[in-house]
Amino acid sequence: MARAAGPGAGGVLYLPYGSPQGERAPFVDPAASAAWVGMSVLTTPGQLLRAVYEGIALTLRECLGEPVTGRTLRIAGGSASSDLLCQVLADVTGRPVERSTAPELGARGVAALALVAGGAAADLDSALAALGRPAATLTFRPDPALRDLHDRQARAFAAARDALRPVWPSLRDLRSLTGAPSSPSPTTESAPAADGLESL
Numbered sequence: 001m002a003r004a005a006g007p008g009a010g011g012v013l014y015l016p017y018g019s020p021q022g023e024r025a026p027f028v029d030p031a032a033s034a035a036w037v038g039m040s041v042l043t044t045p046g047q048l049l050r051a052v053y054e055g056i057a058l059t060l061r062e063c064l065g066e067p068v069t070g071r072t073l074r075i076a077g078g079s080a081s082s083d084l085l086c087q088v089l090a091d092v093t094g095r096p097v098e099r100s101t102a103p104e105l106g107a108r109g110v111a112a113l114a115l116v117a118g119g120a121a122a123d124l125d126s127a128l129a130a131l132g133r134p135a136a137t138l139t140f141r142p143d144p145a146l147r148d149l150h151d152r153q154a155r156a157f158a159a160a161r162d163a164l165r166p167v168w169p170s171l172r173d174l175r176s177l178t179g180a181p182s183s184p185s186p187t188t189e190s191a192p193a194a195d196g197l198e199s200l
Contacts, residue, residue, distance in 0.1 A: 001046035002053055003084050007091065007146050010047040012038045013157050014055030015164065026062040031168040037160045053085055057092035058157045061150075064093060072096045072139075076105040086140040092150045097140040 015035045017023045022030035036051060064073075073095050079085055080099050090097040102108065112127035121127035 001044075002049035005044065005046035005050035007050075007054075008149050008153060009051035009054055010043060012036055012043055012047050012051040013058075013153070013160055014048075014051035015157075015161050016052065016055040016059055026059070029165070029168065031172050033164075033168050033171045035164060037164075038156075053088045054092060054153065055157070056085070057089045058154055060089060061093045061154060062158070064095070066094075072098050074098045074100075076100060083140070086138075090140040090142040091146045092154075094142050094147060094150070096142065098137045099140070100137050 017032035018034035023032035
């Protein structure tokens with residue numbers, strides 16, 4: 001459904017700030033809330049789903065900054081198994097996305113660190129070599145025809161988020177009045193700045 005909805009999700013944007021603790025990259029705001037904006041009575045379920053994929057990618061784009069030619073994103077984990085998500089990440093960020101076909105990359109990394117820490121390998125390169133050749137990778141390349149759409153989408157995404165931001169504390173208050181879980185003390189006054197990249 002999300003694939004069939006097509007790039008731009010029919011003009012619907014999704015702000016993916018659904019954590020009960022708010023958001024911490026590319027900004028810190030414990031009152032942040034998720035929202036779909038730009039919907040109409042004609043909005044389809046597929047467009048809502050597509051907007052979620054694109055909202056995640058738009059947030060990553062903000063964390064990374066403007067697209068840099070030749071810089072590749074390497075991703076792993078459960079969500080990375082989605083070809084659609086990988087392609088959306090490439091299209092929205094303007095960077096190639098590379099996904100390893102090897103399972104348990106995290107475990108491989110921990111094993112390499114253990115080899116170095118235990119003195120069985122001199123450095124990470126030799127530790128990884130000792131673990132054997134990694135599996136192949138799949139690369140998803142950005143579609144240059146979508147660049148203008150996603151640039152405009154990114155500007156609308158930031159504007160919608162900034163417009164809703166003053167309302168977030170009130171929405172958190174409403175959650176607590178209805179018994180819904182909420183993060184403690186939702187305040188943005190003392191929130192430190194975050195560069196985003198280290199928080200990913």
